[in-house]
Amino acid sequence: MLTEIDLEKLLTKLDKSSFTSFEMTEGDFSIKVKKETTQVVQPVATVNAVATDVEATSEIADANLEEIKAPFVGVVYFAPSEGEDPYIKVGSHISKGDTVGLIEAMKMFNEVHSPVDGEVVELLVENGSMVEYDQPIARVRKVGDN
Amino acid sequence: MGNKTSQKVLLELLKDRDRWVSGNEIADSLGVTRETIWKNINLLKKRGHQIQSQKNLGYKYESSSKLDEVVINFYKNKSVDHVAVEEQVDSTQMYAKNYLATHQVEKAFAVISEQQTQGYGRRGRSFYSPKEQGLYFSIVIPKPTFEINQVGLITTGVAYVIAQTFKDFFPEREFKLKWVNDILMNQRKVAGIITEAITEVESASTQAFVIGVGINLTTPEFPEELQQKAGAIVAKNEPNIDRNLIAAQLINTIVDNWQNYLDGSFLSEYRKMSIVIGKPVTLQVGTKQVKGIATDINEYGNIVVKLDDGQVKAFNNGEITKVNLDW
Numbered sequence: 001m002l003t004e005i006d007l008e009k010l011l012t013k014l015d016k017s018s019f020t021s022f023e024m025t026e027g028d029f030s031i032k033v034k035k036e037t038t039q040v041v042q043p044v045a046t047v048n049a050v051a052t053d054v055e056a057t058s059e060i061a062d063a064n065l066e067e068i069k070a071p072f073v074g075v076v077y078f079a080p081s082e083g084e085d086p087y088i089k090v091g092s093h094i095s096k097g098d099t100v101g102l103i104e105a106m107k108m109f110n111e112v113h114s115p116v117d118g119e120v121v122e123l124l125v126e127n128g129s130m131v132e133y134d135q136p137i138a139r140v141r142k143v144g145d146n
Numbered sequence: 147m148g149n150k151t152s153q154k155v156l157l158e159l160l161k162d163r164d165r166w167v168s169g170n171e172i173a174d175s176l177g178v179t180r181e182t183i184w185k186n187i188n189l190l191k192k193r194g195h196q197i198q199s200q201k202n203l204g205y206k207y208e209s210s211s212k213l214d215e216v217v218i219n220f221y222k223n224k225s226v227d228h229v230a231v232e233e234q235v236d237s238t239q240m241y242a243k244n245y246l247a248t249h250q251v252e253k254a255f256a257v258i259s260e261q262q263t264q265g266y267g268r269r270g271r272s273f274y275s276p277k278e279q280g281l282y283f284s285i286v287i288p289k290p291t292f293e294i295n296q297v298g299l300i301t302t303g304v305a306y307v308i309a310q311t312f313k314d315f316f317p318e319r320e321f322k323l324k325w326v327n328d329i330l331m332n333q334r335k336v337a338g339i340i341t342e343a344i345t346e347v348e349s350a351s352t353q354a355f356v357i358g359v360g361i362n363l364t365t366p367e368f369p370e371e372l373q374q375k376a377g378a379i380v381a382k383n384e385p386n387i388d389r390n391l392i393a394a395q396l397i398n399t400i401v402d403n404w405q406n407y408l409d410g411s412f413l414s415e416y417r418k419m420s421i422v423i424g425k426p427v428t429l430q431v432g433t434k435q436v437k438g439i440a441t442d443i444n445e446y447g448n449i450v451v452k453l454d455d456g457q458v459k460a461f462n463n464g465e466i467t468k469v470n471l472d473w
Binding site for chain 1: 294302327339433448
């Protein structure tokens with residue numbers, strides 16, 4: 001079952017996404033959301049915290065930590081193919097727009113891109129595991145002001 | 147002269163391909179001499195176009211053994227902007243993605259190549275793409291409309307319409323579908339499809355789908371590791387294999403059926419062509435493996451499996467690594 005917090009997160013994400021409608025069922029719970037076409041102005045995150053030089057930990061409190069989230073439900077892969085070098089690993093420096101993983105759903109492949117410049121501090125799911133829509137798959141410490 | 151004139155002559159022949167057309171007629175409509183027409187017809191024949199010529203009747207276009215940009219674009223529908231034809235590329239998927247990255251694409255665009263040196267399928271697996279034997283193409287579908295749960299309808303729907311097009315061209319052969327989107331003939335894979343969604347970084351919206359299709363049309367033999375799995379649809383020497391027409395019809399069909407994928411109306415036909423329903427299957431889902439009997443393909447194109455422990459579950463993911471057809 002979804003908690004109220006999950007639901008709120010989901011709705012916020014849907015609101016920001018390009019999807020105009022969404023349906024999901026889990027057990028006897030089901031939800032159907034439809035968006036009107038009016039443009040919603042996205043609140044701009046006001047992150048001004050200065051980067052600190054603390055050890056790379058997964059503290060949520062660190063305002064420079066950003067989560068990369070799954071744009072689709074599916075199986076996540078951190079390498080373009082079996083036997084190839086992974087797109088990212090802990091410590092990798094990545095730029096905004098870089099491919100960090102692939103999600104496969106029904107033989108459709110989606111590249112997952114980094115929303116920020118930064119350093120990968122943690123992979124939150126295992127290669128080859130199933131992820132839900134919007135599930136965080138990696139944590140990145142942002143650098144610069146993007 | 148030469149090139150441009152030969153293209154014009156070719157177009158005249160294509161327009162009248164259902165009848166004999168005299169050299170005089172073509173010469174008149176293009177404002178050139180009969181001699182020029184004759185020369186250009188010979189040039190076209192040299193390039194692999196089969197053109198019948200008969201005294202007192204004139205010329206009649208048959209087909210071509212080679213892919214030809216003029217011919218494919220003559221056959222394409224209005225919904226397709228252009229079909230680029232290449233002699234050799236690394237892979238048509240890479241070509242198409244690169245095209246998308248460097249051009250403003252407003253309408254479906256396709257590229258087809260006689261040969262791929264690095265043709266690939268799912269998870270970077272190579273797709274054997276020998277010269278002039280198959281049809282290897284990719285289609286860019288810009289700004290697709292779909293909902294998140296319709297992804298499986300697109301991939302199964304594309305496989306279904308490709309199999310249907312094969313049926314139209316080769317009615318005496320039987321084509322089957324192996325979930326999600328493999329097309330089989332005589333239990334061997336004759337076509338593979340890969341679909342990649344290209345996401346805009348800023349908006350996280352889908353900028354385009356790039357659908358890659360690899361077809362073993364006349365491939366006479368396969369590398370050892372594929373010999374038990376892959377097959378060709380027809381023998382090279384069979385008559386009336388018009389590769390340009392087949393390619394154009396496939397591209398047209400894939401592009402024009404978008405709404406039909408989304409409403410799932412093809413699913414009942416898809417199920418009839420499914421080779422897995424009712425059969426014991428092994429499904430690889432990421433790093434996990436499940437076994438059971440495939441009971442259905444549901445309304446989202448997902449496979450429904452009755453697992454060995456009795457549970458019935460729908461999967462929107464995974465690859466069938468084994469299907470027991472003797473069941």
